[in-house]
Amino acid sequence: MDALTAYKKHLAETAKLSSAQALLNWDQQTHMPRKALAFRSQVSGALSKMIFERSVSDELGRYLEELEKRENLTDEERGSVHRVGKNYRRRKAVPPEFVEEVAIARSSAQAAWAEAKEASDYSLFEPHLEKMVGYARRLADYIGYEDHPYDTLLEDYEPGMTCAELRGIIEPLRQELLPFLERLLRDGAKPESSPFVGSFDIDVQRRLAHRALEVIGYDFAAGGLDDVVHPFTITIGTGDVRVTNRYVENHLGPGLFAALHEGGHALYNQGMRESLLPLGLSRGASNGIHESQSRLIENQIGRSRPFWTFFQPVLAEYFPQFSSVAPDALHAAANIVSPSLIRVEADEVTYNFHIMLRFEIEMGLLDGSIAVTDLPSLWNETIERYLGVVPPDDAQGCLQDVHWSMGAFGYFPSYMLGNLYAAQLLTAIRKEIPTLDDQVASGDFGTLLAWLRREVHDVGAIYEPKELIERITGETLDPSHFIAYVSEKYSEIYKL
C-alpha cells in the first residue's frame, strides 16, 4: 500500500477510537452515574492507551518519514503530516516511565489542590506544585527548546508562539489598558446590573439557551445541549458536536453567555470540512484560535448593542418581565466592568490582566526566577497592582485555578490570545460586511457565519495560527485591534 494511503488509513482508525473516547468523556460529565466512575476510568484508560500507542507507533513513524519528503501533497495532507509529525516527535522524545510518573503525581497534585483550595491553605499544595514545576522543566528539557523552556510548553496550546512574542504582545496591551481601566473606574458611569438579576426558572433558561444556539446558527441535527457543572463543547464525531451548559437560578447572565460562548466553539467545530477529522486536523488551529471563536460570539457579538436590539424581544418570549426593559439597558448590564479576584468571572476589560499575572508567574517558575514558596505573596501583590483588589485568602488567590495542579503550564495565554484574535478578526469582518450591525440587529447571523466558515472554520488545523491569521487579515497578530475595540466600546457605555 502507498505510504499516503496507509497513513490516512492509520489516522482514520485512530479517529474512530478517539470518537469513542470523546463519547466516554462527554458521558462522564453529563449522564454517567456516580458509581460508574471506577470502571469508567479503566475503560477510558484502555482507549487512551490504544490511541497513544497508535500516535507513536513505528508504523506511523515510517509513513511520516516518507511523507515528510514528499512535495506533491495537498494543503490538507501537508497540514496533517506537519501536525501529526510534530506530535509524534514530541511524544517520542519523552520516556514512557516519565509519562507514567507524571500521571501518578498529577493525581496526587489535583487531590492536594482541591484540599488546599477547600481549606485555603497553600502549604498543602506547595510541595505538589514544586513537583509539577519540576516535571514541566524536565518535559521542556526532553523535548528541547531554543530560548526559554516555556516556549516548548506553549507549543501544545499555541503552536509557533514564544515567550518573546507574547511579551511583545502583552507590553502594549498593559500600557494602554491599565490607564484606560483607571479612567473608566474613576470617571465612568457604571451601568445597572439589575435587569439580569432575579429569579429565573432553570428549565426556561435551558430553553432560552437552546434558542440562542439556534439563533447563531448552531445545528442541533448535528449536536445537542446537556447540563453539566463546567460547560464545554466536544466533537464526538462527524455530524456530532455537542454543547453543554449550566444555569444559575438568580442570574440570567452565566447561563446565557456561556451558551453563546460554547456556541462559538461549536460553530467552529461544526464548520470544519469533514475530511479533516480522519486527518487529525479537527481540533482547530490552536486553543487561542478556538477561544477567538467563542469570545467573538459571546462578547463581540453577544454583548453588542445590535445583538440586544434583536434579542430583547426574544428574551421577553421566555421571561415576559423583559418586555418592558429597553435593549440599551440590557446591553449596558451585559458590559459591566468590575475588577475582581476570580478570572472566570472577569469582564472584557479586566480579563487579560488575570492572564498577564499568570503568564509572568509561569515564566518565572519555569526559569527559576520565581520560587514556588513566594507564589502567594507575589500573586497578591501583582493582582493589587493590576486591578486594585487583594485576595482575602489563597483560595481566591493563587489557588483558584486547577491548571497548575494538572501540570498544564502554558495554557493560560490561549485565553488572552483568543480575545486578541477575535478583535483582529472582527476588524476584518467589518471591512467585508459593512452592514454587520444592521444584520445582527435584525437577527440575521447568516453572512457573519458564512464568513467565519469560509475564513476560519472550514480549514480547521490545516494552518498554524500565525499563518492562518495572516492569510485572513493580511497581518500578524496585533493587540491594537483589541485595544481599539475595548476603548471605543466601553468609552461609549461608560460615557467617558
Next chain:
Amino acid sequence: MDALTAYKKHLAETAKLSSAQALLNWDQQTHMPRKALAFRSQVSGALSKMIFERSVSDELGRYLEELEKRENLTDEERGSVHRVGKNYRRRKAVPPEFVEEVAIARSSAQAAWAEAKEASDYSLFEPHLEKMVGYARRLADYIGYEDHPYDTLLEDYEPGMTCAELRGIIEPLRQELLPFLERLLRDGAKPESSPFVGSFDIDVQRRLAHRALEVIGYDFAAGGLDDVVHPFTITIGTGDVRVTNRYVENHLGPGLFAALHEGGHALYNQGMRESLLPLGLSRGASNGIHESQSRLIENQIGRSRPFWTFFQPVLAEYFPQFSSVAPDALHAAANIVSPSLIRVEADEVTYNFHIMLRFEIEMGLLDGSIAVTDLPSLWNETIERYLGVVPPDDAQGCLQDVHWSMGAFGYFPSYMLGNLYAAQLLTAIRKEIPTLDDQVASGDFGTLLAWLRREVHDVGAIYEPKELIERITGETLDPSHFIAYVSEKYSEIYKL
C-alpha cells in the same frame, strides 16, 4: 504468565471495549444527533471488529484449551470457561466470508422488511426472508446439531434448550390455556380500561416512571432513565446499568408497565456480583431468565392486587385524578385479556399463543416443512385458530416483527420461557416469603429483592438456565406453575 491469569486479563480488556461499545449503542438510541449516524456506524463497526477478533483469537484458544482441562477452578471460572469456550468454538466454526455475506444480506433484508411492512406487501420481503432462512440453515450446518437445526440456533438465546423440550413445554400450555381463554372470553366479566385512558402530561409520566423504579429498588446512583422509541435496558459497565423508556400521552399503561418491565431487567443487571463482568458472565443466564426478571416485576408484581393497593396513592401524587379511583379498579384495568393481532401489545393470557405461532413457523421454515411463500396464509390461519382474530393485512400479520429480517431465528421462545420461569420462581418465592403480598401492599420490596439477588441476580451467567432453575426451585422448568398462576388470577378478576 499463568494461563488463568492471562485468560482473565484477556477477558478484562475485552470487557472494557465492550463497555465503550455499549455506551455507543446507548447513546445512538438516546442522545446521538441524526447527522452523526454515518460516522457512528464506522466507530461501532471498528469496536465490534476488535471485540470479535478478541473472542476468536488464537491466544484465547490456547488459554481455553488449557483451562478446559483444569479441575481446580471456582464456579465462576468454570462458568466463564464454559460460556466463553462455547462461544469461541461456535464462532470459529463459521467462515468469516459467511459472516460478512450474512451481514450484507441482513442490511438489505431489514430495509426490505421495513418497506414491506410500510406497504403491507409480503412479496417485497419474501425473497429476503427466503435468503435469511437459507443462511440460518447454513449457520446450523456449520455449527452442527444432533436432532433439529433449530436446536443450535436456540443455543444463542436459551443455552441447553432444544426443540423437543420446547414442544414438551408448549403442549400442556396450549391444552390448558386454550379452553381457559375461551371460557374467560365467553363467561368472564371484562374489567373497565377507562382508569388508564385520558390525557397524561409526558413529563409527569416520566417522573412517575422514575418513582416506580425507585420503589422496586433500582439504584439511580448506578444508572439512569432516558427517553427512547423502543425501551431497553443496558449494562454499560460496573455501577452503570441504564434504563430507557417511552410514554404515550393518552394512556398511562405503556409508560408505567414498560418502566417496571425494564426495571426488572435492570435489577438483574445491577444485582450481579462485580467479578462477573470481566469474566464475560454479566449478560444473565439466558434471554429467558432475563425476561423472567422483567416479567416478574412487570406482571406478577406490577399487575398484582397488592401492588395496586400500595401504588394507587403514589399514582395520585402525580396525577391527582387517581385519588378517587379504587385500587381494585386499577388492578382490574391493568389485567384486561383481549386477543389481539400484535404480540407486543398482548396480555399475560394470550401472549404465549403469539410465541407458539412463531415457534411452529420457525421450526417448519428451518426443517423445510413450511415454505416461505406460504407464510402469510399459515400465519393468518394459526392466529385465528388460537385467538380468533384475523389480520386485515400482513403488516399486522407475519410482517409485524423485525426479528426474521435480522436472521434472528430462535429468539421468540425466550419471551415465553420468561413467563414460565417467572411463575415457577414466584411459587418458590411464596414458599419462602409467605407474607409477600402484605409486604408488596405496604410498598416493601426489600425481602423480595433480597431473594432475587441471592438466588438469581448474584450468580449471573455462572450456571446455564437448566441448572440455575433446578438449583433454585428444585425442579426442571414446569409450565404448570404458569398455568396455575394465570388460571387463578384471571378467574378471580373475571369472576369465573
